[in-house]
Amino acid sequence: MYILGISCYYHDSAATLVKDGKIIAAAQEERFNREKHSNVFPISAINYCLSKEGIIINDIDQIVFYERPFLKFHRVLKNLIGSFPRSFSAFMDLVPRYLGERLVLPSKIKNTLDYDGKVLYIPHHISHAASAFFTSGFEKANILTVDGIGEYASMMIGYGEKNRIKGDKILPYPGSVGLLYSAITTYLGFKANGGEGKVMALADFGEPVYLDFLEKIMDLKEDGSFTCFEKYFDFSSGNRMFRNSLEKEIGPSRRPDQKIERHHKDVAASLQAFTEKSVISIINNMIKKNGVKKLAVAGGVFLNCVLNRKILEDTEVEQIHIFPAAGDAGGSSGCALFAYYHLFGGEERYTIKTAALGPKYLxxxxxxxxxxxxxxxxxxxxxxxxxxxxxxxxxxxxxxxxxxxxxxxxxxxxxxxxxxxxxxxxxxxxxxxxxxxxxxxxxxxxxxxxxxxxxxxxxxxxxxxxxxxxxxxxxxxxxxxxxxxxxxxxxxxxxxxxxxxxxxxxxxxxxxxxxxxxxxxxxxxxxxxxxxxxxxxxxxxxxxxxxxxxxxxxxxxxxxxxx
Amino acid sequence: MLCKRCVMPESKPDIYLNEQGLCNICSAFESQNNNRKDDTVFHETELVKILNKHRGKHKYDCLVMISGGKDSTSSLYYIVKKYKLNPLAMTFDHGFENEEAIYNIKNAVDSLKVDWIFFKTDFMKEMFAEIIRTKSKAVICHLCSIWYMQFTYETARRYDIPIIIAGWTKGQSNIPDIISKGKCDIDAPEYQSMAKATKKFLKEHVRKMPKYKDFPMSMEEVIKRAAKKHKATVLSPHWFLKTPVEEYTRLIQEELGWRFPKESYPEKSTNCLLNFLSVLLSLKHYGYTHYHVEMSKMINLNMMTRDEALDLLEKNWDDKMIDDVLTRLGLSRKDIEDG
Missing domain, CATH: 3.90.870.20 (Carbamoyltransferase, C-terminal domain)
Incomplete structure (x- = not known):
């Protein structure tokens, strides 16, 4: 059985081909079209996946998409209307794109691939969760997915056993570790969706002197959940995701060409510490509730390798599995795996051994x-x-x-x-x-x-x-x-x-x-x-x-x- | 002197080497590649879309031209096994097909269980002999392709078949606008002298022969005539696939018992006996053949190395075959010698 998973239209478009429950080909579109973090329909990645197995679109049993575009559009529209007129330019940019291709994905797929079957939509965080659990080889495990934002959630706490996963709890928008990290990344003069790794590296040079402040303004609770208040943040803008009130509290933001000062290192360290504290509290709570010490994780936040080490150090987690394409590209793998186990009754599990799933050359x-x-x-x-x-x-x-x-x-x-x-x-x-x-x-x-x-x-x-x-x-x-x-x-x-x-x-x-x-x-x-x-x-x-x-x-x- | 990158000789007036030693095919390819856009590259999904559009709507989904060579045999294989279409296979024999090719075709159509039309005729024999007699520089293969494309379109019309499938390689296409235009782009710079000679021969000699009074004067005319009567899309799976030639050759050897012929030009290909004479005359008149052009394009597409192409293009056949072909045309060696 062949299932083709697709993720696109936000960032890191990708395609994954799953055969009988195993990922046999996967690639990001950016590698082919040479546009970093490309968000376009991943036609080249799809073509690669099919050619790797020597099959054609007619051989695909099911196409699956990694999130629910209508639900996402609902959230986007609600936010845009809520922050009108500031959001006018974002509105003019996003709404035509949704109406033009995102909401009519089946016809896009039909026209581009000539695929006649139905397209299944799997919720964003379920896709991430499936990518983590169904490649972990764990018989049972807690599952945690954390990223910027899916449809309405930025985080999902779940559990997986044998060939089933379930989501127990979500952290709703605007509470979001991923968006907070991106917002502070823009405060520090780097680009969101790309500059987060720089902030993580910078954090090791500073002291978390603003941790208490962040905890206070985010209302960080004991269970690790929190809220990003609009007073300080503006997530509807990709370039400057914070407000002047944040600068009033912790000082002016850094321009991209400005020298990195002690203050910037301390802000980065505080953000990293806040992220670790929130995620670790969540994990500790999960273990406290069910005693399961195996953990499968995915979502862009788990590309933070310092956080991943802290999880092993500061929680009772005994084994952790992190999907190698933890970001949205990996959503294409997760939605296909979810369809295989949950919709087609797949039973046999496997452990991903290699990330070398892309093309090779003669x-x-x-x-x-x-x-x-x-x-x-x-x-x-x-x-x-x-x-x-x-x-x-x-x-x-x-x-x-x-x-x-x-x-x-x-x-x-x-x-x-x-x-x-x-x-x-x-x-x-x-x-x-x-x-x-x-x-x-x-x-x-x-x-x-x-x-x-x-x-x-x-x-x-x-x-x-x-x-x-x-x-x-x-x-x-x-x-x-x-x-x-x-x-x-x-x-x-x-x-x-x-x-x-x-x-x-x-x-x-x-x-x-x-x-x-x-x-x-x-x-x-x-x-x-x-x-x-x-x-x-x-x-x-x-x-x-x-x-x-x-x-x-x-x-x-x-x-x-x-x- | 050969182009530094491909296998084209400096053979004016059609082929020029620039200061870097690159021929006009390579220079054109380089500038095309610098402006390369994704939409100029064919993907298999596009082929599937075309095939799906016509699937199951007619008695036959497509008409496959099969010559018994590796490229056309593998095309038939893909059409049946991979794309699961119901094709009508067709072969035309102008009287010079070799037995090994016929063996390969029979094997393929039997194994794949497809209907097959085998059309044998001496219709073209006089025209081929006339090229030699008149010392024309017209290319035998060009004339043959005009004839067989016309015949193919007629067959497609007769059986109401919407797609014509060939076994042409990427080197035999002029991506991206080849679909529905037939095989040989004789307007391409590298073919201009050849095309001119072919047109001249058709005008001055063929039209005067009562038997050929309706013979098309060019490939464009073939396509124009066909379009008036029946619309058919012409394509080759190889334009859309990345499968290397070695791989699909191995596939048909294993699955269909396909065999290489004992003697061929270029090496590892399957062509009719007349091809040897056509190659000999092309080399004599122009210093290269359409196979040189094809392989030069394949080199630029990184599907073949220059050394491999040079090996394949080395003239390495028994000249007795030329004499046999000449005899069958009612001619002798003297007819192809100068003076």
Missing amino acids: KNSIVNLAINRNLIIKELSEEELIKDCAESISLGKICGWFQGNMEFGPRALGNRSILANPAADDIKEKLNRDVKHREWFRPYGVSVLDEKGSEIFEDYVTNSFMIMTDTVKKEKRKSIPGALHVNHSVRYQSVSSDDGKYYRLIKKFYEITNIPMVINTSFNVQEQIVCSPEDAFDTFMNSNIERLYIEDFVVLKQEGDTK
Whole structure:
């Protein structure tokens, strides 16, 4: 049985193909159309999913959409009318879009795909919950989904057992951890829906001096719920989601070009602390009620890897599963999985092992493209390629690594990655300044050999999707200065022998340097992650990445380039 | 001298190499690619939409032109197995089809259980002989394609079939406006000299032969005539699919017992015996063939490497085959030699 899940029209449009309860293909539209966080109908992602399995739309048993557009439109319309006339421009922008395509999705699907069947609409947070629970492999677990906003809810507390999930409680709009985080992100001079990771990184430099204030103005309750009062916030605007009254209380906001001051770091730290306190209170309450200590989570807020570590540290949760595409892209997976279990009676459960669910490319297309572009390309055996790459990294070179199927979700996990040596003192500055052109304070994640994780980290747990941080043991800190964040933590990905070539590369690097990890950041420069060899060549040639290892080939920038 | 990127030779007046050593096909492709938009790329969903529009509305959903080669045989396979349509298969033999191709076709239509029309005729034989006798530079394959497309449209009309399916590769199309325009875009720059010679031959010789007084003067005329009588969409599944040639060849070998012919040009293709003569004359008159053009496009689409194309295009056949074809046309070697 094939089920196609679709998410689109807000941000991070995506498609997922589920076959007999397992995700077999999934991709975000932005990777194909090269528009970051693209929200358009994901036609290329759908085409990819079908072609991966060699099927056509007639073979799809059910198409499922990740939220209920009418309910969402109701909330949007209500808010727009409520905040009229301030919302006039938003009204003029949003209403035609809803009427033009969002509310007539079946006809859009019919016209675009020639699909005659019915389209099912699954509530937004149920989609997130299904993506978390039905890929966790847990027999039973508490489920928590937290993001900006779905139809009316920003959070859902639920429970899953065998092939069933249910939602018990929601946090209604305007209470929203996700929207609060985005609002403060705009206060700190970064863009909403993209800049939140920067705020998380900045938080480690500050002190949560505004935590009490945030708790007070949000009316944070013991169970973790709260309200974002309109006096301080304006969620109907995407650019400036806060009001002057917030600035009156905690000081002026930061302009994007303004220097980052102590105050900004403290605001970021306070926001992070508030987020952690709210989510942890909710989880503790869930456990208190039913005693279940396994937790499956999804929603954009769980891309916050510092929060994810805190959940393990400050709650009684024993095992946590975080869906790798925790944001709205993953809604496409969840709605399809929900349909499989709840509507079609699927029984057999599975555990997601890899996020490499996107397209891969053939050798011929790579060779010919390289020839067309007059690139210097050499074919190597796998052993030679791994040795060459490991040696290059050990010598401080920054290497592009393009192998196999593209990852689904925001993290590059060794298939579309830029790799570097964590032992180099200045590697973070070099990457931020010369390659990625990012803010100075932003740290990089690492990929670590799973079997060596507990030698490096204080409280190591296997974390295959780079969705959690951990503190590096004191005695190991000197050996990986390039990977350490200011508080000695590192965001890490566990790499095991199941990861094949990537595992063998890190193993070789370990043999050379005695360091069982490499810095791993996404293969992009101020753009969406590369998808095709063409994208990889473009990024490689227009950046300071020094070598590119693409499938069986090494690509050099100049002839005779030696390590 | 060959283009640095593809396999086109510098062969004026149609092919020019620029200062970087790229030919006009590659230069055009480069500028087209720089302005590439998603809507110029075909997706399989678009093919499915077209097929679904006509599914189950006629006795036959589509007419599949099958020559026994890997591309047309796989097209028939996809139409039946993947898209689950009810096609009528059709083959035309101008008297020079090779036995291995016929074997492949019979196998395919038997395995897939589809109705099949096999039309054999000597109708074109005199015209082909006339090209040689008059020393015309007209391309035999161009004339043949005009004839078989006319015949295909007539068959589609006769059986009221709304879609004509071919096995043309992406290199044999001029994306995106190829649908319903037939195979050969003889107005393309790389074909201009060939088209001119073909038109001249048709005008000066064919029209004077009573047997061919109704023969269309161009592909455009074929399409115009067809449009007046019956509307049919012409397309090839390969334009919409990303499946590499090796993969679909393996598929039909395993599923339909398909075989490569012993001798062919280009390598790993299946063509009629007359094709060897057509290739020989194209190389002589123009320095390249329509296969060079096709593969150059495939190279630019990253579906083939330049080295692979050069290997496939290497002339490596027994010249005795040319003599056999000439004999069957009532001609001899002398007729194709200069002077």
